Amino acid sequence: MTAGGALVADGxxxxxxxxxxxxxxxxxxxxxxxxxETLLEHVNDEDVRLLILAPTLGDExxxxxxxxxxxxxxxxxAVVVVAGTAEELTDEVTRSVVQLGASDVxxxxxxxxxxxxxxxxxxxxxxxxLQAEHVRVGGEFAILRRALDLTGTGFVLTDPSLEDxxxxxxxEAFFSMTGYRADEVLGRNCRFLQRDVADPESIAAIRDAVxxxxxxxxxxxxARADGTVFDNEVHIAPVxxxxxxxxxxxxVQIDVTGQxxxxxxxxxxxEGSRRLAEAALRRTRFLSDASPRLDATLDRxxxxxxLALLAVPALGTACVVLSVQxxxxxxxxxxxxxxxxxxxxxxLPExxxxxxxxxxxxxxxxxxPIPLDVARASAALSGSGAAGRALVxxxxxxxxxxxxxRTIGVLVVLGSGPLGGEDAALAQDLASRAGxxxxxxxxxxxxxQVAEQLQRETLPERPLRLPxxxxxxxxxxxxxxxxxxxxxxxxxxxxxxxTLLAIGDVTGKGASAAALATIAxxxxxxxxxxxISAAAVLRxxxxxxxxxxxxxxxGRFVTVAAVRLEESGADxxxxxxCLAGHPAPVVQRADxxxxxxxxxxxxLGFAPEPRLxxxxxxxxxxxxxxxxxxxxSEALESVDPQASVGALVAEHRESSLDDLADHLxxxxxRGRRVDDxxxxxxxxxxxxxxxxxxx
Amino acid sequence: MDWSLQTAPTDDSLRITATGELDLVTxxxxxxxxxxxxxxxxxxxxxxxxxxxxxxxxxxxxxxxxVQRSRESAGTLRxxxxxxxxxxxxxxxxxxxGLPLVERA
Numbered sequence: 051m052t053a054g055g056a057l058v059a060d061g062x063x064x065x066x067x068x069x070x071x072x073x074x075x076x077x078x079x080x081x082x083x084x085x086x087e088t089l090l091e092h093v094n095d096e097d098v099r100l101l102i103l104a105p106t107l108g109d110e111x112x113x114x115x116x117x118x119x120x121x122x123x124x125x126x127x128a129v130v131v132v133a134g135t136a137e138e139l140t141d142e143v144t145r146s147v148v149q150l151g152a153s154d155v156x157x158x159x160x161x162x163x164x165x166x167x168x169x170x171x172x173x174x175x176x177x178x179x180l181q182a183e184h185v186r187v188g189g190e191f192a193i194l195r196r197a198l199d200l201t202g203t204g205f206v207l208t209d210p211s212l213e214d215x216x217x218x219x220x221x222e223a224f225f226s227m228t229g230y231r232a233d234e235v236l237g238r239n240c241r242f243l244q245r246d247v248a249d250p251e252s253i254a255a256i257r258d259a260v261x262x263x264x265x266x267x268x269x270x271x272x273a274r275a276d277g278t279v280f281d282n283e284v285h286i287a288p289v290x291x292x293x294x295x296x297x298x299x300x301x302v303q304i305d306v307t308g309q310x311x312x313x314x315x316x317x318x319x320x321e322g323s324r325r326l327a328e329a330a331l332r333r334t335r336f337l338s339d340a341s342p343r344l345d346a347t348l349d350r351x352x353x354x355x356x357l358a359l360l361a362v363p364a365l366g367t368a369c370v371v372l373s374v375q376x377x378x379x380x381x382x383x384x385x386x387x388x389x390x391x392x393x394x395x396x397x398l399p400e401x402x403x404x405x406x407x408x409x410x411x412x413x414x415x416x417x418x419p420i421p422l423d424v425a426r427a428s429a430a431l432s433g434s435g436a437a438g439r440a441l442v443x444x445x446x447x448x449x450x451x452x453x454x455x456r457t458i459g460v461l462v463v464l465g466s467g468p469l470g471g472e473d474a475a476l477a478q479d480l481a482s483r484a485g486x487x488x489x490x491x492x493x494x495x496x497x498x499q500v501a502e503q504l505q506r507e508t509l510p511e512r513p514l515r516l517p518x519x520x521x522x523x524x525x526x527x528x529x530x531x532x533x534x535x536x537x538x539x540x541x542x543x544x545x546x547x548x549t550l551l552a553i554g555d556v557t558g559k560g561a562s563a564a565a566l567a568t569i570a571x572x573x574x575x576x577x578x579x580x581x582i583s584a585a586a587v588l589r590x591x592x593x594x595x596x597x598x599x600x601x602x603x604x605g606r607f608v609t610v611a612a613v614r615l616e617e618s619g620a621d622x623x624x625x626x627x628c629l630a631g632h633p634a635p636v637v638q639r640a641d642x643x644x645x646x647x648x649x650x651x652x653x654l655g656f657a658p659e660p661r662l663x664x665x666x667x668x669x670x671x672x673x674x675x676x677x678x679x680x681x682x683s684e685a686l687e688s689v690d691p692q693a694s695v696g697a698l699v700a701e702h703r704e705s706s707l708d709d710l711a712d713h714l715x716x717x718x719x720r721g722r723r724v725d726d727x728x729x730x731x732x733x734x735x736x737x738x739x740x741x742x743x744x745x
Numbered sequence: 746m747d748w749s750l751q752t753a754p755t756d757d758s759l760r761i762t763a764t765g766e767l768d769l770v771t772x773x774x775x776x777x778x779x780x781x782x783x784x785x786x787x788x789x790x791x792x793x794x795x796x797x798x799x800x801x802x803x804x805x806x807x808x809x810x811x812v813q814r815s816r817e818s819a820g821t822l823r824x825x826x827x828x829x830x831x832x833x834x835x836x837x838x839x840x841x842x843g844l845p846l847v848e849r850a
């Protein structure tokens with residue numbers, strides 16, 4: 051979190067001062083306000099990045115204050131935290147403020163003064179946690195935490211960006227399991243638990259997994275604070291932010307001592323905990339993926355489609371969003387994990403009469419998820435009619451989508467097996483976010499700023515960073531009055547730790563092109579978590595686009611150039627290029643020689659089986675690779691645009707990478723036609739130079 | 746060449762002829778003509794693009810949308826791309842062998 055202005059809204063002067071002292075220490079400029087009016091007056095001040103609210107302000111509960119803030123400043127980038135005592139922060143308050151978008155809830159000691167060391171420690175820990183959780187992933191970590199706390203499972207979060215990947219958070223269950231206190235645990239690497247009792251094989255397995263940024267589960271022998279030894283089944287998994295960077299590792303610990311004999315029990319417990327941890331993580335990832343996408347969608351319809359699309363397969367194999375209005379149940383959107391399920395969902399009636407016993411009608415009236423057994427799932431999908439064979443036997447939940455005190459729809463999530471209680475709680479958390487996102491989308495429909503927000507979502511928030519290479523990127527949306535374009539680029543790690551660099555172009559213009567660009571970028575990123583090759587990632591996007599046959603994407607197609615980058619030998623990078631209807635990137639060798647890389651492939655969103663071929667090329671230090679969209683090649687207006695771009699790159703061998711990118715962009719702007727342009731140029735860095743830089 | 750768009754019925758089909766630059770400005774006009782033509786479901790459509798001197802992604806999208814619609818409604822759509830700008834774009838998009846192309850509409 052970048053420091054900036056912070057507002058502390060609390061009538062308790064001492065508590066507000068204590069919070070101010072801590073925030074000031076982190077570089078925030080802090081203003082304290084004591085009442086609602088002053089808060090609302092200053093919340094629009096430039097640079098307010100953090101809001102710390104008391105559970106009540108005057109006589110007003112924080113929930114209504116949050117709603118007022120939201121309506122006043124719906125797209126505020128500020129992180130919201132509610133801070134109060136345990137008595138003030140009941141479960142109900144906590145739940146409602148998280149639903150209203152608060153990133154965290156801080157439980158502070160009763161007697162607070164700014165000089166109290168204990169208070170400072172508590173605040174410091176909370177602040178570190180907030181930093182860890184950042185804006186987007188904020189609430190989602192809270193969900194993971196609650197899910198694990200509820201089951202009494204011990205867990206820690208570690209921060210790989212700090213030296214030696216130390217523990218930055220541990221829950222109560224972890225302390226009681228190990229006998230250590232917070233100050234003995236925080237800031238240390240997990241290996242201190244091993245003392246001299248662990249076996250080297252398990253340790254190596256953990257070390258490898260962390261290095262390769264993948265999940266692992268092993269049983270290790272650990273020692274408690276009092277020296278007693280216990281068998282600790284450790285599940286470790288990376289947690290990625292919305293840029294795909296690993297920001298935390300979560301380590302779930304289960305004491306399995308004495309369960310080695312009862313093998314079945316042990317396996318069941320291990321399996322159960324693994325399922326829980328993985329489910330929670332999957333949902334964490336899913337939610338951190340979902341939030342920007344749901345926030346960014348242009349209209350209610352698109353938001354509903356995005357929701358259905360996102361929920362499969364992360365939450366279930368079939369997902370339908372329905373609404374109840376004017377005596378009918380309307381199917382707004384649906385997504386299935388397989389073509390057969392999608393086809394069966396598409397075949398369901400779009401509208402049916404709202405009968406009193408219809409599960410959707412019941413769910414729309416309820417505040418809580420309604421479990422759907424096989425029979426009720428069928429009724430939820432098709433009323434009294436029959437659902438297709440692919441949908442028979444599914445079960446799950448119908449979850450109301452609440453927003454601003456109303457229910458705006460019902461999310462039905464179905465899978466082949468029964469979903470557990472924790473699934474319901476998590477699904478409800480999702481529903482509240484999704485409901486708000488859908489409702490926000492409705493409110494924003496006429497606002498131009500949404501389109502601009504959308505545009506930002508098509509591009510990474512931070513500059514791209516590649517291992518072993520420097521990067522320069524340029525982007526310009528073409529044409530006055532048409533500032534929203536459909537070009538996008540991104541770079542993110544793949545499942546096996548390589549990097550995927552992608553640039554793409556959605557056909558057409560305007561907000562819906564940008565919406566699809568957002569979905570395309572997000573889908574590539576998600577696919578990168580599960581797939582290794584560039585072609586496989588592009589195939590996934592193709593299937594998603596074909597499946598997503600909503601009005602928003604009709605007649606829109608996506609071209610992409612995807613490049614998988616991996617280290618190859620001492621100082622080389624192997625670039626494997628896969629083209630989907632996109633101009634080939636240009637390689638320029640250190641000696642100036644220029645050539646296009648890649649074999650033509652089919653654009654995405656049109657054919658079920660696109661022709662996608664990979665071509666690999668080895669890049670040595672100072673070799674350049676330039677990716678671009680047709681806004682550049684078309685602006686050159688030559689018979690062979692590909693060759694013209696190559697010639698343009700060749701002209702600027704002596705320029706820096708940034709200057710090259712600037713030249714290309716300005717050349718594109720000189721064309722008669724002004725289309726969107728995206729340019730992504732990289733140059734491989736010599737190994738030694740990199741070693742020096744990374745110190 | 747200036748942009749022009751003509752829709753003319755022949756014996757058993759509807760011939761749509763576009764000439765000039767098929768871009769952001771003109772693509773929506775072609776898309777609309779193709780949509781309107783598709784309403785007459787029993788007629789085959791011949792899309793003559795031999796006179797198109799430039800086609801960008803908006804133009805491509807208009808053509809592909811018509812192909813998709815024609816497939817969904819089991820209609821007949823044939824496209825004559827000529828041998829210039831349109832073919833180059835289709836080639837780049839990897840679609841030369843995935844579309845109902847004909848030499849001469």
